[in-house]
Amino acid sequence: MTVKNCEITIRPNGALQILSKQEANQLCDHSDKGLNDLLRRCALAVLNTGNNLDSGEKLLEMHPEFDIKVQSRGRGIELILCNPPETAFIDGEMIEGLREHLFAVVRDLIYVRNSIIDSGLFDLTTSKGITNAVFHILRNAEVLRTNEEPNLVACWGGHAVSRREYEYSRHVGISLGERRLNICTGCGPGVMKGPMRGAEAGHHNQRFNNRRYIGLSEPGIIAAEAPNTVVNELVILPDIEKRLEAFVRLAHGIVIFPGGPGTLEELLYILSIMLDPKNANLPYPLVLTGDHGSHAYFDEVKHFIAATLGEIAAERLNIILGDATSVASYMRQSMQLVKEDRKQTSDAYYFNWQLHIEPELQMPFEPTHASMRALNLTKNQPAHQLAAQLRCAFSGIVAGNVKAEGLRAIAQHGPFELKGDPQIMQALGRLLDFMIQQKRMKIDADNYIPSYRII
Structure with a gap:
């Protein structure tokens, strides 16, 4: 529901007290050069934290009268919310976590536009320049902590999962939390939420106070998948x-x-990095896990990796099923290996500088019909480069499923087309068909229409 015919003004508590008038104008600018459309989409997603939609367009349809304005006054910044979702408020007061997230959105949109993209200080056409930009964005958001030993586990997985799979991810989170490990996810629903929710309980059991539940998103994703409440x-x-x-x-x-x-x-992104010979000696613990009912899923994934990238790549898949304790114990033990490696190489605990990432994994891939058809899905290249190309193929499918620009492109021109070596295309088609059967493509999977065509 929407709080209709009203304007609500909120101010930050603590950080981001001040914006210049120029920055405020950028956030209110509706033109292509302005940030208002992006801010509106991201803010609406934040205010709908906890919902189970995976379509930013549907969210806008549900709240067509929502708008957001930014003012810079003498005493600091104000956000004016027009017709916001009713669920964002308790007894007329905005939920504090949502307030923090809103100002995080403002902070990052302004910083990226003015200090990264338009500043001229970062060469975003080079690998070093992109890594430097990522570092500065994270530092500006104050998530880089210099006095902490390695303890952060990224948890990746689907938003359209069964209750059984969600509960298992929560149990893994409990085991991680009980070992004083922190969690970083894509911050959405499903198994992006489960490990965080579990880690809350595990941290509480250990009376662990340095609780970190870091959510990393980007405008196209957050507009489609609201952050979870943790x-x-x-x-x-x-x-x-x-x-x-x-x-x-x-x-x-x-x-x-x-x-x-x-x-x-x-998965293909991290495999491309791990298969790169330049990273051969770097410890980077990776576990694929699910409950005992996930055997078929991981069998299909392993078959796909073996058929496309080879048996050596498939052997890198450390699969543990139905054993949350073993997953967490492996991660806890691996943290010591990471710590020793960082000490020997004088690398930071808080940012992995020595990891080599190929430019094709860093340059933004814009899924269009032309770029999807142009992907090199053949075996006449090293495995880590093929993994990077396959990563782009799945990125395009994601865009066609949930991102506004992908949905518009497919509505106008039809499904994206993918072509390549017969063996690779057969394996890709088999895996995608399996995901459709398991209803893993979208939350409203019963009505799923493929955003791609295999040639």
């Missing part, structure tokens, strides 16, 4: 590639749960 540190990166790089440089290990095309995009 996130206490939210960062909005400018695109999916910088978001993925932030994950692997910030976190000290990764746990991957069952999911849809977005989860395969993430």
